[in-house]
Amino acid sequence: MTTISALQAADNYLSLSTVAAAATQADDSSLTNSSEYRDSAASVSDTLTLSAEAAVALTGSTGETTDPQAAYYARFFPTRSGSATIFGENILDPAATTLSTGLSGPEIAKAARASMDAAYSSMAASGQPFDFNNGVDWNTLMSGLDRTALAAVSSDQDGLFSRDEQDMAQSLMLQEEQFAIGNYAGPLDMESRFVAQPPSGQGYSFDSSNAMVSDTSNITYADVALSENLSRYLDKAGSYEKSTVQWAFGRASVQTQYEEDMDAAHQSYDPEYISNLSIVGMLGELMKNAQKTHVSSNPSVMNVTDLLNEKWAKGREAAIEDALVTTRKELGLSGN
Numbered sequence: 001m002t003t004i005s006a007l008q009a010a011d012n013y014l015s016l017s018t019v020a021a022a023a024t025q026a027d028d029s030s031l032t033n034s035s036e037y038r039d040s041a042a043s044v045s046d047t048l049t050l051s052a053e054a055a056v057a058l059t060g061s062t063g064e065t066t067d068p069q070a071a072y073y074a075r076f077f078p079t080r081s082g083s084a085t086i087f088g089e090n091i092l093d094p095a096a097t098t099l100s101t102g103l104s105g106p107e108i109a110k111a112a113r114a115s116m117d118a119a120y121s122s123m124a125a126s127g128q129p130f131d132f133n134n135g136v137d138w139n140t141l142m143s144g145l146d147r148t149a150l151a152a153v154s155s156d157q158d159g160l161f162s163r164d165e166q167d168m169a170q171s172l173m174l175q176e177e178q179f180a181i182g183n184y185a186g187p188l189d190m191e192s193r194f195v196a197q198p199p200s201g202q203g204y205s206f207d208s209s210n211a212m213v214s215d216t217s218n219i220t221y222a223d224v225a226l227s228e229n230l231s232r233y234l235d236k237a238g239s240y241e242k243s244t245v246q247w248a249f250g251r252a253s254v255q256t257q258y259e260e261d262m263d264a265a266h267q268s269y270d271p272e273y274i275s276n277l278s279i280v281g282m283l284g285e286l287m288k289n290a291q292k293t294h295v296s297s298n299p300s301v302m303n304v305t306d307l308l309n310e311k312w313a314k315g316r317e318a319a320i321e322d323a324l325v326t327t328r329k330e331l332g333l334s335g336n
Helices: 003-024 033-040 043-047 052-058 067-076 084-094 104-124 133-143 149-153 161-181 186-191 223-235 245-264 279-294 304-308 319-332
Strands: none
Touching: 052 161, 067 084, 084 161, 104 133, 104 149, 133 161, 149 245, 161 223, 161 245, 223 245, 245 279, 245 304, 245 319, 279 319, 304 319
8 A cells, every 4th residue: 555655664763762761861972963853844944933832831731531432542753741631632533723723824834834943942951952863852842732733734834844843744644554554553663562453442443354355356444444534534634735736645645555455356446435525536547557567656755846757757747746736726725
């Protein structure tokens, strides 16, 4: 599955996370200077300050949550001060917001930039600057960002974020997706504490049966459940995230996989798992046509440039861009 394969983008985090327990005791000589990440962001970030709302959201982002399921998942996102509550909450509800509540796309990006800059400064002031080689620091850096804000970072809204920051945000979003569908995607040394099943009460399928859907294919009920659960999770996302290329690409990828599995099993599609957004339908058709000619997709598509660089997008650039505009209208969004 294209989207699930995209979890490979998080492999760097997963390998780095084995140093989680030593995050706050690391020797200065093992820490890299955060300035290269800080300076690679757009210069406008130097003049941004946290709004009152953003400051409140950042202050409370790593605190305790009253939802036991959210707290359970938050523990798999360790930070220097504990764990990132919002990541656990967004596993249950990808549209739940803190920092980005009520903000437009550009405002979300500015709030995310300010939150991250404050985190960089706080880590530096502690005597242990941000260390890209430490997964805990990834979580700490972005612990003030809800999933909507992560989407703004990963898509590089208004050019405010470095490629490293985009990759880290995408990695965290992919981790949330995997936890939501019942797969483990956290620190390697915490995997034994994980129960391999989707969160309860969210409408997900718990079918992990290896029985075949039909005798005409090797598609199992577990295969179909993965596609259905990921589709359901992505469809719960907020309007801003749904307007991003990363979301459209991921949603089209999982829909393509679902349709191919059901076709192979000679089963009809459940309309619940077929998106009605224009861009998803268009990308899905392009992906299916590409697969017929053995053209694969790059799992790290995060923005329009990445999308239009796909081999199967060549010659369809204008139509894809038109579909993105149409989708924003379908979502009730306008402007940036």
